[in-house]
């Protein structure tokens with residue numbers, strides 16, 4: 001019976017339940033909190049943002065509570081953006097918008113304000129004064145780009161449930177220069193375990209990657 | 225044949241720092257990144273705007289981007305990620321090949337994608353709500369009347385009355 005009854009450490013289930021109870025967006029989805037709902041289906045709900053970047057700014061919310069998108073089940077992610085596309089088309093027609101920005105922030109560092117995954121769909125018009133997405137491109141050294149790509153590639157393929165291609169196969173497309181160590185390379189360790197890639201729920205920090213930040217850490221920051 | 229540099233990159237005709245590719249999706253590092261590890265994820269097939277991409281490829285695109293997001297957290301030690309699809313020149317789209325930006329974020333990286341919010345009256349909000357409801361978002365609507373995407377590089381040439389999707393192309397048309 002060790003480890004029971006103290007009540008100090010809530011189980012992950014209890015923690016998740018507490019998060020839902022405190023989540024304004026879960027209350028909006030359930031209808032306990034009012035909103036202007038412009039779209040809904042079995043897995044997501046689209047509402048008007050009450051603090052819009054432009055009139056018609058839509059927040060698209062998965063019904064299931066997750067703090068960040070990598071924690072969502074893959075089919076739900078796919079569906080969410082198919083719905084986002086339909087909403088975008090609707091904004092172009094309904095509001096005469098000349099474009100839309102589809103924006104997601106994962107983590108407070110990325111500008112996420114609330115611990116419930118949301119897609120911003122922002123109708124745009126020329127000269128509307130929104131400068132949020134005008135980030136200045138920087139120059140990057142080819143060797144540095146090649147090094148970053150080489151680091152990402154094996155993990156990226158494994159995330160898709162595939163074997164990374166032999167570096168030869170990518171050949172000159174990647175870089176004729178072998179990846180040079182950069183500052184970011186310092187903490188890089190090749191990950192050995194093969195993940196199933198799809199479900200964020202049971203994924204923790206990559207094994208042996210002490211320096212990396214796990215999804216749960218990114219998600220947890222949102223609850224502080 | 226194809227003039228689009230992104231189509232050419234997807235075909236391997238132009239070198240790119242490939243992060244991931246499969247039959248339909250191509251992901252590579254932006255040569256002029258807004259931050260370290262900035263990835264472009266796009267359909268290999270040429271579609272100028274989001275509304276033209278078939279639903280299954282839209283799903284695939286964001287599914288891949290979402291999993292790359294995890295790869296970015298775990299291999300680059302990013303503290304956050306942004307996904308940004310700029311749909312139409314008015315939204316910041318620079319090239320007529322629809323693409324999604326995956327931007328790793330690090331504490332103190334100096335990037336800021338926040339916007340000034342507008343205050344709308346209750347009446348204005350209700351008006352917008354009604355306007356949108358008159359054109360109720362429906363999944364698959366753009367697909368229904370879809371023909372082959374004719375010369376997507378020249379959305380201006382798309383004829384009148386050719387259905388939902390072409391209407392949207394006309395509306396968004398000022399793609400360079």
Ligand SMILES: [Zn+2]
Pocket residue numbers: 019020023024025026027064065066115116
């Ligand atoms: Zn929630």
Ligand SMILES: [Zn+2]
Pocket residue numbers: 228229230231232269270271320321
């Ligand atoms: Zn193209």
